[in-house]
Structure formats: C-alpha cells, structure tokens
Amino acid sequence: MKTKKQNKSSAFEKFATSVSKAAGSTPAFIGAFIIVVAWAVSGPIFDYSETWQLVINTGTTIITFLMVFLIQKAQNKDSLAIQLKLNELVASNEYSSNSLVDIESMTEEEMMIVQKYYQRLSSLAKKDESIRNSHSVAEAHEQHERKDKNRTKSRTRNITKK
Numbered sequence: 001m002k003t004k005k006q007n008k009s010s011a012f013e014k015f016a017t018s019v020s021k022a023a024g025s026t027p028a029f030i031g032a033f034i035i036v037v038a039w040a041v042s043g044p045i046f047d048y049s050e051t052w053q054l055v056i057n058t059g060t061t062i063i064t065f066l067m068v069f070l071i072q073k074a075q076n077k078d079s080l081a082i083q084l085k086l087n088e089l090v091a092s093n094e095y096s097s098n099s100l101v102d103i104e105s106m107t108e109e110e111m112m113i114v115q116k117y118y119q120r121l122s123s124l125a126k127k128d129e130s131i132r133n134s135h136s137v138a139e140a141h142e143q144h145e146r147k148d149k150n151r152t153k154s155r156t157r158n159i160t161k162k
Contacts, residue, residue, distance in 0.1 A: 013077060020074035023067060095139070 022028055039056045046052035083104055090096045103111065 013073070016070045016073040017077065019067075020071045023071070 036056070039052075043052060087101045090100050091098065100114070103114065106114070
C-alpha cells in the first residue's frame with residue numbers, strides 16, 4: 001500500500017516525465033518560437049522599453065530554471081532504468097564479467113582501468129580477426145596465449161619435418 005509521500009513522489013515523477021517529453025516535442029518548439037516572434041513584433045508597440053525586454057528575460061529565465069530540474073529528474077529515472085536493464089543483461093550472461101554489474105558506482109580512475117582492459121580485449125580480438133572469439137578480457141588473454149602456443153608448436157613441427 002502506498003503512503004501519501006509515495007503518491008506525491010509518483011505524481012511528481014509522472015509530471016516531470018510528461019513535461020520533459022512535451023518540452024522536447026515539435027509543438028513545444030513551435031509554441032516557443034511563436035512567443036519569441038510575438039515578443040519581437042511587439043517591440044515597436046512598446047518602444048523597445050526596458051519593461052518589454054524584462055518580460056522576455058524574466059519569462060525565459062524562470063522557465064529555464066524550472067525545466068533544468070524537471071528534465072534532470074526525468075533523466076535520472078531513465079538513466080537508472082537503463083543501468084538496471086544493463087545490470088540484468090550482464091548478470092544473466094554466464095560469460096560476462098560480474099564486476100561490471102555495479103560499474104556506475106566506481107570512481108573515474110577505476111573506470112579508466114576497466115576501459116584499458118576492454119581496449120586490450122579489442123586489440124586481442126583484432127589479432128584473432130573476429131570479435132566473437134571471446135567474452136571477457138581474461139578469456140581473451142587466455143585464448144590469445146593458447147593460440148600463440150599452438151602457432152609456436154605448429155611452426156616447430158613444420159621446421160622439424162623439413
């Protein structure tokens with residue numbers, strides 16, 4: 001059963017999501033454009049007074065200030081949903097590294113280390129001529145070492161046969 005606080009939060013989340021979607025729509029842009037054109041056209045009527053300028057400045061400042069928070073709220077929710085979906089994919093795949101499940105809580109330096117591992121994985125996959133040959137950095141490295149050993153053995157056999 002939901003409490004009043006949960007209902008308010010849910011209502012605000014719905015409001016934030018709706019407003020951010022509406023603000024990014026074509027009709028919203030057209031509406032804003034019409035307001036700016038109407039303001040500009042009304043300039044001569046108001047002799048381009050300070051009050052005339054203050055109207056557009058105040059209006060846009062207030063709208064921008066409020067929209068920053070609404071859009072950020074909607075973005076936070078979307079980002080969390082994406083992270084949870086990715087965590088589910090990582091956790092459900094037996095070949096994926098579970099260390100990535102909570103990567104968003106790592107520091108930037110830790111993420112750079114992980115990035116270097118994946119760059120290494122990429123270079124190993126390029127050497128193998130297929131990015132589908134491995135599923136993790138450790139596995140890629142092991143496969144690469146095995147292949148190198150097999151190539152060395154094969155070359156040794158070929159040399160001794162001659």
